[in-house]
Amino acid sequence: MKVLQPGLFSSIQDYGRFGNMKYGVPASGVMDRYAARTANLMLRNDANDAVLEITMMGPKLEFTAATKIVISGAFLSPKLNDNELENNTVIEISNGDILSFGRRLSGCRAYVAISGGFATEEILGSKSWYEGISEHQKLQKGMEIPFTEDALSKIETFAALKFDDKYLRSSKIEVYKGPEFDFLSEEQKSQLEASEFSIDQNNSRMAIQLQEELSNELDPIITGPVIPGTVQLTPSGKLIVLMRDCQTTGGYPRVLQLTSEGIRTIAQKLTNEKIKFLIQESL
Amino acid sequence: MSKELPQISLLGDSAILVQFDQIISEKLLEKVLFYKRLIQQLYVKQKVEVINTYNSILINYFVAIEDAYSDLEAVKEVFQHNNNTKNIDSRVFEIPVCYDLDFGIDLELIAKEKNLEVSEIISLHTKPEYRVYFMGFLPGFLYLGGLDKKLQISRKSQPRMKIEKGAVGIGENQTGIYPKVSPGGWQIIGNCPLTFFDKNEDIPTQILSGDCIKFKSIDKQEYRQIKEQIKHGNFQLKKLERNG
Numbered sequence: 001m002k003v004l005q006p007g008l009f010s011s012i013q014d015y016g017r018f019g020n021m022k023y024g025v026p027a028s029g030v031m032d033r034y035a036a037r038t039a040n041l042m043l044r045n046d047a048n049d050a051v052l053e054i055t056m057m058g059p060k061l062e063f064t065a066a067t068k069i070v071i072s073g074a075f076l077s078p079k080l081n082d083n084e085l086e087n088n089t090v091i092e093i094s095n096g097d098i099l100s101f102g103r104r105l106s107g108c109r110a111y112v113a114i115s116g117g118f119a120t121e122e123i124l125g126s127k128s129w130y131e132g133i134s135e136h137q138k139l140q141k142g143m144e145i146p147f148t149e150d151a152l153s154k155i156e157t158f159a160a161l162k163f164d165d166k167y168l169r170s171s172k173i174e175v176y177k178g179p180e181f182d183f184l185s186e187e188q189k190s191q192l193e194a195s196e197f198s199i200d201q202n203n204s205r206m207a208i209q210l211q212e213e214l215s216n217e218l219d220p221i222i223t224g225p226v227i228p229g230t231v232q233l234t235p236s237g238k239l240i241v242l243m244r245d246c247q248t249t250g251g252y253p254r255v256l257q258l259t260s261e262g263i264r265t266i267a268q269k270l271t272n273e274k275i276k277f278l279i280q281e282s283l
Numbered sequence: 284m285s286k287e288l289p290q291i292s293l294l295g296d297s298a299i300l301v302q303f304d305q306i307i308s309e310k311l312l313e314k315v316l317f318y319k320r321l322i323q324q325l326y327v328k329q330k331v332e333v334i335n336t337y338n339s340i341l342i343n344y345f346v347a348i349e350d351a352y353s354d355l356e357a358v359k360e361v362f363q364h365n366n367n368t369k370n371i372d373s374r375v376f377e378i379p380v381c382y383d384l385d386f387g388i389d390l391e392l393i394a395k396e397k398n399l400e401v402s403e404i405i406s407l408h409t410k411p412e413y414r415v416y417f418m419g420f421l422p423g424f425l426y427l428g429g430l431d432k433k434l435q436i437s438r439k440s441q442p443r444m445k446i447e448k449g450a451v452g453i454g455e456n457q458t459g460i461y462p463k464v465s466p467g468g469w470q471i472i473g474n475c476p477l478t479f480f481d482k483n484e485d486i487p488t489q490i491l492s493g494d495c496i497k498f499k500s501i502d503k504q505e506y507r508q509i510k511e512q513i514k515h516g517n518f519q520l521k522k523l524e525r526n527g
Binding site: 019020023024221222223227260282 | 292293294295296297298300302305306307330332334336337338339341343345346347351352355417418419420421422423424426463480482483487488491492
């Protein structure tokens with residue numbers, strides 16, 4: 001697959017570089033596992049096969065062999081040559097076909113799964129791109145992205161799988177209380193539960209910052225483990241939702257922890273969109 | 284007999300967090316590593332990673348936990364049925380550092396502020412065995428304990444945008460080595476020619492949580508030699524014998 005135009009920010013991701021936290025290596029991996037998994041399973045791939053994760057503005061790609069793809073997650077008005085495409089259906093691709101994207105109609109991140117998965121280099125057990133670990137960090141013009149070309153033998157697809165896209169429009173983020181939640185004052189707790197927060201422009205695969213601040217007198221903690229979905233409260237009162245490329249340890253109080261569903265919902269939000277935390281009781 | 288258990292709770296739906304007292308000590312690290320090893324044995328057949336920090340053990344699952352209740356119970360049982368009795372064998376690695384003023388760009392400043400000779404700073408820094416508590420922050424970054432109180436110094440008020448790979452720094456009661464070029468606020472006293480993280484190795488780094496390291500002062504010529512050896516893949520990390 002050849003990259004004709006790179007778009008805003010697209011990268012190859014699977015479920016991440018699991019098992020390397022002990023070396024301080026971020027896990028990385030798809031921001032929205034549900035969408036990536038759906039796209040993969042429709043092609044009878046493994047759920048965590050490498051997909052292309054596209055952020056807001058899609059690339060223009062030329063296929064160098066016949067294959068099948070599925071697009072899922074955000075709806076970015078995909079087109080194959082001149083034909084408009086739908087998300088969540090199996091699309092037959094011929095050699096030379098050109099996939100492009102247009103207006104964003106819902107969500108923030110779209111996923112392109114390809115029959116057999118993308119075949120980029122595996123490092124430390126994962127094909128996920130991450131600066132300093134993989135050769136590339138994002139798509140660039142002229143790049144060639146390899147995929148398994150004999151994949152057409154897997155003709156059978158799983159088109160009956162249904163994609164429930166309600167979360168793309170939902171502002172409710174499911175969370176559990178974090179390890180330091182109980183150190184918060186009653187006022188801070190009710191602020192977290194009742195207030196709306198807006199996504200800050202400072203948002204990336206590493207972390208999503210929220211605009212509204214919480215008053216904060218909590219002391220920093222002794223550096224401890226953090227994982228994707230951990231919500232940290234900084235000394236200045238900013239809330240930072242850690243995402244897939246986050247560091248493995250941190251010293252700010254961890255006030256909330258997103259559920260898997262919470263992570264994929266916030267991964268589909270754009271700058272200035274509003275969210276509300278829905279605190280679930282945990283065991 | 285009642286036993287005081289650490290705090291054991293779910294962290295979201297894909298992890299369990301075990302937290303001991305909020306302190307940094309080698310004794311606590313021994314305890315953490317002892318229980319970490321036992322917990323790892325619970326999970327040999329599952330895609331789960333178990334890591335530690337100063338006072339925590341994180342049990343991180345690849346996907347959401349299926350039966351959180353019984354997994355929590357199993358982890359609690361580890362603490363009910365085992366007592367941390369013996370110390371864990373730790374290895375000591377020799378880490379070469381060149382404290383030449385070209386690398387140790389803050390050495391003279393520290394010497395002035397602490398009223399020490401540069402040579403005293405070097406001998407205070409190379410004397411202790413530092414305990415490796417864990418890795419975090421950046422791939423291959425070691426959280427070390429054991430810095431001499433005389434060398435404790437505040438961070439730069441204005442962090443540097445770019446610190447060289449291998450830079451050895453001091454910040455408050457911590458010392459460490461920047462494994463790659465990055466911004467940072469520590470006072471820089473030297474540079475270590477070793478590579479602390481090699482993504483192409485199956486095990487990216489030889490030093491593990493619980494090991495010890497000891498810095499050895501080298502001159503610029505030795506520094507260049509080691510760089511060459513690393514380039515050609517024939518550098519061997521030196522393991523020291525423990526005295527006594």
